[in-house]
Amino acid sequence: MTTSALLAAAAITFGADNTLGTWNYNAEKSTPAPGLSQVTSLTITREAADGGAKVSVKGQRADGVKIDFSYTAKYDGKEVTIAGISQTWDTTAITQVDANTIAEERSKKGGKYHGTYLTVISKDGKTMTATSKGIGADGKPFTAQAVFDRQ
Numbered sequence: 001m002t003t004s005a006l007l008a009a010a011a012i013t014f015g016a017d018n019t020l021g022t023w024n025y026n027a028e029k030s031t032p033a034p035g036l037s038q039v040t041s042l043t044i045t046r047e048a049a050d051g052g053a054k055v056s057v058k059g060q061r062a063d064g065v066k067i068d069f070s071y072t073a074k075y076d077g078k079e080v081t082i083a084g085i086s087q088t089w090d091t092t093a094i095t096q097v098d099a100n101t102i103a104e105e106r107s108k109k110g111g112k113y114h115g116t117y118l119t120v121i122s123k124d125g126k127t128m129t130a131t132s133k134g135i136g137a138d139g140k141p142f143t144a145q146a147v148f149d150r151q
Contacts (some may be wrong), residue, residue, distance in 0.1 A: 011113075016099035017053065018121045020046045023128050023148035025059065027117045034142035035136060036088075037063035044128075044148060051075060052094065061086070075102075088137045113137045126150050 025042035028076070029085040032038055040058030052074035056141055059067040069084025075096035082090050089106035096125040115134030136142045 015038060017046075017048065017096065019102055019119060019128065020053065020087065022046075022151040023032050024148050024151050026147045029147035031145045033132070033142040035138060035140070035142070037065060039063040039067070039146075040146075042146075043083060043151070049074075051052055052096075053143055057084075057087075058064075077105075079107075083140045089115070108137065115142070 004072070011126045012073050023044045023129070025039055025044075025048070027039065028037075039062065040060055040062050042046065042057065045056045047054045047056075051070050054070070054072040056070040057067060065069075065086050066085040067147065069081055069082050071092060073080045073092060073094050075094055077095045079091045079092050079093045082092060089108050089111060092104055092106045094102055094104045100121040100123075102119040104119065105115070106117065107114045112135055115132050117130050117132045119128060119130040126149065130146045131141045131143075132145070134141070141146075
């Protein structure tokens with residue numbers, strides 16, 4: 001095995017996570033889900049936490065509604081509660097597929113909302129793309145793609 005292959009394998013083994021950092025929403029490259037007021041600004045900060053990530057999200061929608069929520073979750077696929085305002089879900093469960101990919105399942109307890117998300121970091125590490133599909137709070141199917149630029 002070459003030195004670079006050994007280093008790559010070691011990085012994954014020791015929990016490399018290229019999703020960590022601060023990311024800004026790119027409205028021009030994103031395709032939002034229908035039926036919601038469009039996001040005009042959004043910043044996601046992902047920090048390393050014991051076996052997972054601490055995620056903080058702040059922003060605003062076109063109708064003036066603030067977005068401000070956070071959670072800390074391990075990459076074990078177990079559900080955790082979201083704290084904050086202006087999200088359509090109240091729980092999330094995440095797993096790390098590899099150093100550049102996170103799978104997430106979001107739902108609203110007692111509600112209709114349920115979505116799956118696949119977040120992928122580009123090869124150059126400058127772009128994060130979250131592709132989602134599911135059933136919205138209104139009970140209708142949705143698909144969306146949110147693109148973020150590394151700050």
